[in-house]
Amino acid sequence: MTTPSSSSSRFARALPAPTTPLLLLAVVLLALTFFALFASDLKLQSPLATCSKGAATAAAADKHLGDASAAAEPAVDLRILLGVLTRAETYERRALLRLAYSLQPPPRRAVVDVRFVVCRLEREEDAVLVALEIVAHGDVVVLNCTENMDGGKTYDYFSAVPRLFAAAPYDYVGKTDDDTYYRTAALADALRPKPRRDVYHGFLTPCHLNVEWEYMSGMGYVVSWDVAAWIASPAAAAELRGDHEGPEDAVFARWLRRGGRGRNKFGEEPRMYDYLDREMGEGVECFRHELVADTVAVHKLKDRLKWARTLRFFNATSGLRPSEMYHIDLLQG
Ligand SMILES: *[C@@H]1O[C@H](CO)[C@@H](O)[C@H](O)[C@H]1NC(C)=O
Numbered sequence: 001m002t003t004p005s006s007s008s009s010r011f012a013r014a015l016p017a018p019t020t021p022l023l024l025l026a027v028v029l030l031a032l033t034f035f036a037l038f039a040s041d042l043k044l045q046s047p048l049a050t051c052s053k054g055a056a057t058a059a060a061a062d063k064h065l066g067d068a069s070a071a072a073e074p075a076v077d078l079r080i081l082l083g084v085l086t087r088a089e090t091y092e093r094r095a096l097l098r099l100a101y102s103l104q105p106p107p108r109r110a111v112v113d114v115r116f117v118v119c120r121l122e123r124e125e126d127a128v129l130v131a132l133e134i135v136a137h138g139d140v141v142v143l144n145c146t147e148n149m150d151g152g153k154t155y156d157y158f159s160a161v162p163r164l165f166a167a168a169p170y171d172y173v174g175k176t177d178d179d180t181y182y183r184t185a186a187l188a189d190a191l192r193p194k195p196r197r198d199v200y201h202g203f204l205t206p207c208h209l210n211v212e213w214e215y216m217s218g219m220g221y222v223v224s225w226d227v228a229a230w231i232a233s234p235a236a237a238a239e240l241r242g243d244h245e246g247p248e249d250a251v252f253a254r255w256l257r258r259g260g261r262g263r264n265k266f267g268e269e270p271r272m273y274d275y276l277d278r279e280m281g282e283g284v285e286c287f288r289h290e291l292v293a294d295t296v297a298v299h300k301l302k303d304r305l306k307w308a309r310t311l312r313f314f315n316a317t318s319g320l321r322p323s324e325m326y327h328i329d330l331l332q333g
């Protein structure tokens with residue numbers, strides 16, 4: 001990249017004995033050069049600005065597409081918030097998820113904002129290290145709760161979202177865990193034709209029974225904004241008081257039944273499922289099978305190897321360019 005001084009001095013050398021109009025032209029060109037540099041500075045900052053607002057996935061998409069093509073993208077008609085309920089100390093998993101989500105092909109005409117949701121930071125190191133993540137990535141939500149698996153964090157999350165995001169409501173609000181991998185483009189495409197109200201989407205459990213108490217598995221579920229708004233309402237707070245504990249996914253469904261909400265139920269099986277590979281010595285079930293191309297979400301990614309195989313299957317490594325700098329033979333086979 002040429003600096004302003006080198007380009008202007010080259011320009012000056014090329015000039016014959018300068019006349020007034022030529023000098024004027026030089027000044028205009030110089031001004032344009034500075035303007036171009038200044039404008040490109042602004043552009044360089046824009047992904048970070050998006051990121052600090054928290055749109056990690058959108059920022060990643062911007063980086064890959066460049067601003068020009070991003071501007072040419074068709075208008076967004078669907079916005080989804082996906083909260084990954086996790087704990088402060090799971091730094092490695094969060095780093096992996098952030099990487100995995102940022103490398104996904106961006107959804108078309110949709111925004112899927114992935115946010116990591118943790119409770120109050122109780123330890124000195126978490127306060128500092130999570131603060132650093134927020135500065136760098138802007139994708140963490142810290143709720144005023146104490147960490148618990150089945151003690152009401154899901155309620156805290158859904159009831160906080162309508163207030164936290166009141167300025168820019170989403171069409172849908174989802175909850176997932178840090179052992180689930182959603183494919184955000186597939187999720188957006190699955191939700192696009194569905195109603196925007198009274199929706200409850202996920203993996204309908206138990207998948208082999210037709211029971212009145214069925215619920216969307218905690219691997220991941222999504223409700224329309226109105227349902228989240230109802231959970232956050234004072235009426236629901238009164239109705240659901242004392243009913244926050246227990247397996248969060250089944251409890252969540254009980255809330256919706258009590259409130260008569262989420263009646264547009266959409267089970268996404270078999271595109272949502274538990275991970276299975278041949279080495280696991282387990283069989284195919286209605287909730288478990290091997291990876292398939294049109295996956296919306298895969299669950300039970302409990303260790304690095306399962307994540308690695310899953311990300312490889314979905315071609316996350318295909319962006320790796322040949323280089324003298326590395327030889328990763330295991331990726332060839
Ligand atoms: C968090 O919740 C606790 C207990 O409910 C309350 O005392 C405290 O004021 C809350 N903190 C904030 C920042 O809202």
Ligand SMILES: *[C@@H]1O[C@H](CO)[C@@H](O)[C@H](O)[C@H]1NC(C)=O
Pocket residue numbers: 292293313314315
């Ligand atoms: C991954 O890429 C290969 C080669 O382009 C393609 O055949 C395959 O369908 C892709 N897999 C998925 C899950 O999209």
